[in-house]
Amino acid sequence: MYVILEWTRVDLGILLGAQLQLPPLQNRRFVTLRECTVRLIKMAAARLVAGTGSVKLPPVTFVTGNAKKLEEVKVILGNSIPFQSLKLDLPELQGDPEDIAKEKARLAANQVKGPVLVEDTCLCFNALKGLPDLRILHHSYIHVYALLLVILWIHSKWFLQKLGHEGLNNMLMAYEDKSAYAMCIFSFAIGPNSEPITFVGKTAGRIVPARGPNDFGWDPVFQPDGYELTYAEMPKEEKNKISHRSRALALVKSHFAEAGYAFDT
Ligand SMILES: O=c1nc[nH]c2c1ncn2[C@H]1C[C@H](O)[C@@H](COP(=O)(O)OP(=O)(O)OP(=O)(O)O)O1
Numbered sequence: 001m002y003v004i005l006e007w008t009r010v011d012l013g014i015l016l017g018a019q020l021q022l023p024p025l026q027n028r029r030f031v032t033l034r035e036c037t038v039r040l041i042k043m044a045a046a047r048l049v050a051g052t053g054s055v056k057l058p059p060v061t062f063v064t065g066n067a068k069k070l071e072e073v074k075v076i077l078g079n080s081i082p083f084q085s086l087k088l089d090l091p092e093l094q095g096d097p098e099d100i101a102k103e104k105a106r107l108a109a110n111q112v113k114g115p116v117l118v119e120d121t122c123l124c125f126n127a128l129k130g131l132p133d134l135r136i137l138h139h140s141y142i143h144v145y146a147l148l149l150v151i152l153w154i155h156s157k158w159f160l161q162k163l164g165h166e167g168l169n170n171m172l173m174a175y176e177d178k179s180a181y182a183m184c185i186f187s188f189a190i191g192p193n194s195e196p197i198t199f200v201g202k203t204a205g206r207i208v209p210a211r212g213p214n215d216f217g218w219d220p221v222f223q224p225d226g227y228e229l230t231y232a233e234m235p236k237e238e239k240n241k242i243s244h245r246s247r248a249l250a251l252v253k254s255h256f257a258e259a260g261y262a263f264d265t
């Protein structure tokens with residue numbers, strides 16, 4: 001079958017030209033159905049491989065209500081992924097950090113109606129088997145043990161699930177083990193109703209009495225392993241080299257490079 005379709009600006013040109021990235025038609029008034037079909041098949045194959053194919057995506061929207069996170073993400077991503085940011089206060093969900101990140105991505109994608117990137121960060125104490133995260137305690141790091149009591153109350157259900165009653169009873173105060181890790185989970189959803197994927201970055205360290213500027217969360221109480229400085233005391237470039245956030249973003253970048261998403265720029 002060899003049907004000739006007239007190529008007009010309004011209908012096919014817009015409909016197929018945009019989707020299939022047909023060559024400019026300066027010297028041709030016609031494209032063949034075969035040509036369209038071949039390109040459609042190629043596009044479908046590319047979709048299978050890349051998860052999206054050659055259909056162009058709008059730039060990714062990084063959704064966060066936290067200006068400090070955004071500052072870091074901008075520096076770390078540079079020009080590697082076309083993105084814009086949107087300040088939205090997404091609900092503070094509780095539960096497993098990876099589930100929280102995915103749920104945040106779903107909520108954000110439904111609002112933005114396009115590709116979104118979100119992240120969820122937590123600080124976890126090894127003495128407490130990775131609990132708690134300090135998501136709720138935004139700017140307090142007076143004394144970690146004092147915080148634990150508050151967190152215990154706030155997350156009691158979660159604590160019980162993870163540690164059990166005995167663990168809870170044994171938990172308070174005298175911990176030798178001050179080791180902890182900072183964990184960042186980015187979640188990417190290509191659009192509403194698509195299953196988000198996640199990228200986890202961790203940095204090991206320990207909890208110390210607060211040192212350094214007090215402008216970003218628990219940075220003053222977290223000292224990464226191998227360093228004499230807390231996150232807060234480090235120059236920003238130094239933190240960005242080793243941080244939980246940059247490690248997670250390295251995975252995000254590789255994913256984008258491998259998937260070969262094409263963006264409208
Ligand atoms: O690198 C960090 N260094 C120190 N503190 C940090 C870092 N990253 C997040 N944080 C704090 C902010 C918030 O108190 C909690 C995470 O909560 P988390 O829900 O992920 O952040 P958020 O609510 O501030 O912003 P978002 O709108 O992206 O959810 O840990």
Ligand SMILES: [Mg+2]
Binds near residue numbers: 090091092
């Ligand atoms: Mg939040």
